[in-house]
Amino acid sequence: MPHRLHLHLVAPATPPPPAPRARAPLRWRAVLGAALLALFYGLPWLRWDGRQALLFDLPGRRFDLFGLTLWPQDLGVLLGLLAVLASGLMLLTTLAGRVWCGHGCPQTLWSNLYRWIEQRCARLPWPPLARALRHLLWALVALWTGITFVGLFSPIHALVGVWPPAWSAWETFWVLFYGLATWGNAGFLREQVCIDLCPFARLCPSLCDADTPRVHYDARRGEPRGPRAPGQGAVMQRGRGLLDAVSASDYAFRAAHPALAGPLPRFSADRLGDCVDCGACVQVCPMALDIRSGAQPDCIACGACVDACDAQMRAWQFPTGLIGHASDNRVQQLPRRWLRMRVLVALATLGVLLAIGLNTL
Structure with missing residues (x-):
C-alpha cells in the first residue's frame, strides 16, 4: 500500500519583542579626557610675568614653572618634585586602582581621541574617502602634538609665530619623532602599548591588594x-x-x-x-x-x-x-581596611619628600 504523505502545518513562531534601546551612558569620562587634552595643548600658551609659564629652556639652562625659576644647581628640587608625583601616583593606585591608566595616561587619552576620529570618519559613505580623511586627521593631530611637546622646551611663539618656520635641526627631529610616536601608538598599537611596552602596567600588581578597587x-x-x-x-x-x-x-x-x-x-x-x-x-x-x-x-x-x-x-x-x-574584600563582604602596609609606606614616603622639599625651599 503506498504511503500517504501527511502535511503538518505549524504556525510560525512569534518572534520575541525587540530588546529595549540602551540609553546613552554618562559622558563625564569623555569630558575629563577632553579637559586633560586641552590642558596639554594649552600649557605652552600660558603666560606668567611676561614669560611662558611652563618652559624647559635647555639652551638658557633654566626651568620656568609658573613664576618659579629653577637653575642647574636646583636640579634636586626638580627631581624631588618628580619623586613626589611618583609617590602620589603610588598612593592613588593603591587606594583607587588603575585610575591613572584609565583616565590620565597619555596613551589612553590619545588612543581615545584617535578612536573617536576613526568612528566619525567611518560614517562617510565612501570607504576610500573615509580612510584618507582618517589618516589626514590623525597626521594633523600627531603633528600638532609634536609641536606642543617641543613647545615645552622651546618658546612656542617662536615655533609657530613665524612663517615659514625657522626650526633648528633638533626641533625638527623632535617634532617629527614625537608626532610619529603619537600617530603609531594611538593609531595602531593602542592596547599593545599597555600590554607589552608600559612598565607601569607591570608595576601595578605590586601596588594593589585585596582592598584596592x-x-x-x-x-x-x-x-x-x-x-x-x-x-x-x-x-x-x-x-x-x-x-x-x-x-x-x-x-x-x-x-x-x-x-x-x-x-x-x-x-x-x-x-x-x-x-x-x-x-x-x-x-x-x-x-x-x-x-x-x-x-x-x-x-x-x-x-x-x-x-x-x-x-x-x-x-x-x-x-x-x-x-x-x-575590591576583592568587598565582594567577599569583608570590612575594608584603609590603613594597610602599602598605604602607610606610600604616605610615609610622600610625607618625607614633602618635608624635605619644604625645608629646602
Missing part, C-alpha cells in the same frame, strides 16, 4: 546569562535572587570557555540572570577584554564597560551596578 562583574546576579524577552524583571524583582558563589563562578567559567567546559544547558527565562548577553561591555572595551570572564590583569579600569552595562540595565529597567568597581 577593580572592575568587577557580579556573576551571582548576572549568571546564567542569555537573551530574553523584555518585561520579565531583574532577579531580585522576580524572586530568583542571587546564586551561590560556586554556581555563579561555574556558569561564568563555562560561558567564557565553551570549548573546554562544554555548552551551557538551556535555562527558562525566569531562571536567567540579569546579564542579557548583549556584548556591549566587550564592544566598548579598549583592551578587547570580557570582564565577565573574571579578573583581567590587563584591565586599565577605564570604566567603559561599566557605562555600557549601566546603559543596558537602565534600558531593561534593571538595577545598575551589574558591572562596577569593587
Whole structure:
C-alpha cells in the first residue's frame, strides 16, 4: 500500500519583542579626557610675568614653572618634585586602582581621541574617502602634538609665530619623532602599548591588594546569562535572587570557555540572570577584554564597560551596578581596611619628600 504523505502545518513562531534601546551612558569620562587634552595643548600658551609659564629652556639652562625659576644647581628640587608625583601616583593606585591608566595616561587619552576620529570618519559613505580623511586627521593631530611637546622646551611663539618656520635641526627631529610616536601608538598599537611596552602596567600588581578597587562583574546576579524577552524583571524583582558563589563562578567559567567546559544547558527565562548577553561591555572595551570572564590583569579600569552595562540595565529597567568597581574584600563582604602596609609606606614616603622639599625651599 503506498504511503500517504501527511502535511503538518505549524504556525510560525512569534518572534520575541525587540530588546529595549540602551540609553546613552554618562559622558563625564569623555569630558575629563577632553579637559586633560586641552590642558596639554594649552600649557605652552600660558603666560606668567611676561614669560611662558611652563618652559624647559635647555639652551638658557633654566626651568620656568609658573613664576618659579629653577637653575642647574636646583636640579634636586626638580627631581624631588618628580619623586613626589611618583609617590602620589603610588598612593592613588593603591587606594583607587588603575585610575591613572584609565583616565590620565597619555596613551589612553590619545588612543581615545584617535578612536573617536576613526568612528566619525567611518560614517562617510565612501570607504576610500573615509580612510584618507582618517589618516589626514590623525597626521594633523600627531603633528600638532609634536609641536606642543617641543613647545615645552622651546618658546612656542617662536615655533609657530613665524612663517615659514625657522626650526633648528633638533626641533625638527623632535617634532617629527614625537608626532610619529603619537600617530603609531594611538593609531595602531593602542592596547599593545599597555600590554607589552608600559612598565607601569607591570608595576601595578605590586601596588594593589585585596582592598584596592577593580572592575568587577557580579556573576551571582548576572549568571546564567542569555537573551530574553523584555518585561520579565531583574532577579531580585522576580524572586530568583542571587546564586551561590560556586554556581555563579561555574556558569561564568563555562560561558567564557565553551570549548573546554562544554555548552551551557538551556535555562527558562525566569531562571536567567540579569546579564542579557548583549556584548556591549566587550564592544566598548579598549583592551578587547570580557570582564565577565573574571579578573583581567590587563584591565586599565577605564570604566567603559561599566557605562555600557549601566546603559543596558537602565534600558531593561534593571538595577545598575551589574558591572562596577569593587575590591576583592568587598565582594567577599569583608570590612575594608584603609590603613594597610602599602598605604602607610606610600604616605610615609610622600610625607618625607614633602618635608624635605619644604625645608629646602
